[in-house]
Amino acid sequence: MKQAVIVGAGLVGSLWAVFLARRGYQVKVFERRADMRSAGYVGGRSINLAMSARGWAAIDKAGIREKLEKVALPMPGRMMHAVDGALTYQPYGKEGEAIYSVSRGGLNLELLQIADSFPNVEFFFEHRCVEVSLDKPEITFENMAGGEVFTVEAPLIFGADGAFSAVRYALQRTDRFNYRQHYLAHGYKELNILPNADGTHKLDPNALHIWPRGNFMFIALPNADGSFTCTLFLPFEGEVAFEHLKSDADIQAFFAKWFPDIPPLMPHYLEDFKNNPTSSLMTLQCNPWQWQNRILLIGDSAHAIVPFYGQGMNAGFEDCTILDGMYEEFDGDWSKIIPAFDKKRKPDGDAIAELALRNFIEMRDLVGDPKFLLRKKIMAHVHAKHPEFLPVYSMVSFSNTPYHIALREDDAQNRLFEKILALPDIESRWDSPEVEAICLEHARRSL
């Protein structure tokens, strides 16, 4: 009998259960938290997700697109809000391309229901993984409701249990396990913009909204119910920082100075600010992702990243696509699939971690920089005429090109635009044939 254990019923664990079920596996999924279908989703510290091509590709391959399309709102571009209220709009890609705003809770709920509809998938909620045997094909859980501890036979274990993965902790004890966790100096706080009385959105729902302020920023992503899930990203310590936002007066003065247009959209923001936790942001890298061809880390447990490229979930879903592709390629032989996946995918995990860190700087800072806006304009202009000249954002969000190639291309395009933006009078001839030719020459050599 083909059987597998998945630890974690989050986004990646639930989706991977669908893939394995379709391959005829008996799948047992263990989750520390309660079943959100009955217990409800615990919000307050969540950032909305931006589903892009890699996420959709996995969902297509799993055959569940139509069930998920209804919870996803297209965001074809970003809307930047200056302190004086001025708006600047930038499309993310070409006509027809968009990233999709999805609430984490809503998506997880849908995926759970889909996975649970397979007769060969069994969920165990409120089950904490207490030990992963390195010697034997076994894994031990504690039923947190009853307290009993029991061991399951598990020839194949997938650790989809997130950044603080219990499965990874077991691997971390083995010799020569490389590991790095690194926190940003910034934290984040969730806030919300509720719908208008008639259920409509208070801001344009067809955009990701950003209030870039140099070293910090505020963002808002639309939900299908007319609300926006918002996030404030701010350093923990420093001149302008969470540490100074304690009293009502502190918080009010902060918004009045930096985000004067936001309080009218969020009459309840003071309460939310004080009630919602301030969470931290981590990059996690490790190597290897597997143990003896029978335990494999996928998603955040292998490669947690900061959220600024909107790729955390997309990368985890792409893990599923690639694994399932290798399942075909190696005819279901896990002793080949698991090492091949580890080898192929690790450089991509490292690359998207770096790209996500770079995009934080872009979002919070560069989007207010005229030189950077000019670069974006040139790229969009040339890309529209010549699709082969592909901006890195498009490569990451609208293609399935391996992330490590996108990172290499990001380095190359940074060098390219250092040259282009140094051209005399570039402001007046950004759309000249000469600039276009330089970009096309770059594209030709990148192939």
Added chain:
Amino acid sequence: MKQAVIVGAGLVGSLWAVFLARRGYQVKVFERRADMRSAGYVGGRSINLAMSARGWAAIDKAGIREKLEKVALPMPGRMMHAVDGALTYQPYGKEGEAIYSVSRGGLNLELLQIADSFPNVEFFFEHRCVEVSLDKPEITFENMAGGEVFTVEAPLIFGADGAFSAVRYALQRTDRFNYRQHYLAHGYKELNILPNADGTHKLDPNALHIWPRGNFMFIALPNADGSFTCTLFLPFEGEVAFEHLKSDADIQAFFAKWFPDIPPLMPHYLEDFKNNPTSSLMTLQCNPWQWQNRILLIGDSAHAIVPFYGQGMNAGFEDCTILDGMYEEFDGDWSKIIPAFDKKRKPDGDAIAELALRNFIEMRDLVGDPKFLLRKKIMAHVHAKHPEFLPVYSMVSFSNTPYHIALREDDAQNRLFEKILALPDIESRWDSPEVEAICLEHARRSL
């Protein structure tokens, strides 16, 4: 009453106990292993230590130099052994400067005895740290002999429990703890050259011996008893690697090809090779090193490094010197000492980690490179005439200059010698006034 708990009775823990005892503290030292004074030292995986200026400075400050001088053998230079048996000698510093070969077991034994001679120091061997409370000034141990678990009041805790520190594991669970462990692709194996029948050394005892072979190397450090402690550093996997050294024939062919002069010195090398474990080599970095001004990591638990600069123990001992200096500066106020130490010392921990990795490349590879030997010759020549032109090796090994300054100087000297070695006919005019002037100009600007 002034009281402190030290976790770990290794080199740094024992030395730090002496410092605290001299400051009038009641010190309890807990060690997982058995007392080596009765149980004997468990060898087989140890690399001899090279005590240099920072180690001696700490030992001087603790007032115990004369007790330790007898176990240390001066090594004023390194002797390189080519495959054909040709020897090249390089002094490490100026006339009168040397690093000192010390066996880890011997040094640890001496330090234990010295610390134990203080009435206010108490040792608890075979005691495993099972929990460090983050909320209360408490720490919990298991007596491994009897099995009982007990909690000790501990307003001040020093984690000197090495690379796999239990104290650090407690800190690792806290939010925003940065952590990185990275293994080399190389492992190492201890071997030994025994004394001649008359007790004399089989090689020159006044040198650190290196057999550099590009990607791998063999080293030998003298002991006072006429023996040498040797270490083979070799990749785990690859063309020439531990993975291929399984049978007697494999091992013999390997030594015959790469180290033909070694087997005659070590008639028992085959047995030792098979009996001694192959150990791995890790760099460990974390941040912060402390918790709430009352728990502090020192030595390897905060900054484990690879052994190639001979600075692991020296760095740990220097932690003690600096901490004790801050004890005076802040008049014994740990709420000031601990954060100040963490802030000041962390960049030095990172710098020596990087320098140690660089020195591996130097030892195994560059010491056989004519260009590199020329660089060393020029540096020694100018340094002898103008002591203010200080080679980085001297800065690290024969001074107490903070490591982060030495790292910066290493970068600067690398750029300097790129320029110098590119001069036409440098081979014939390496000792010319022109080259000397370039070096002095560099030294003047480095000040």
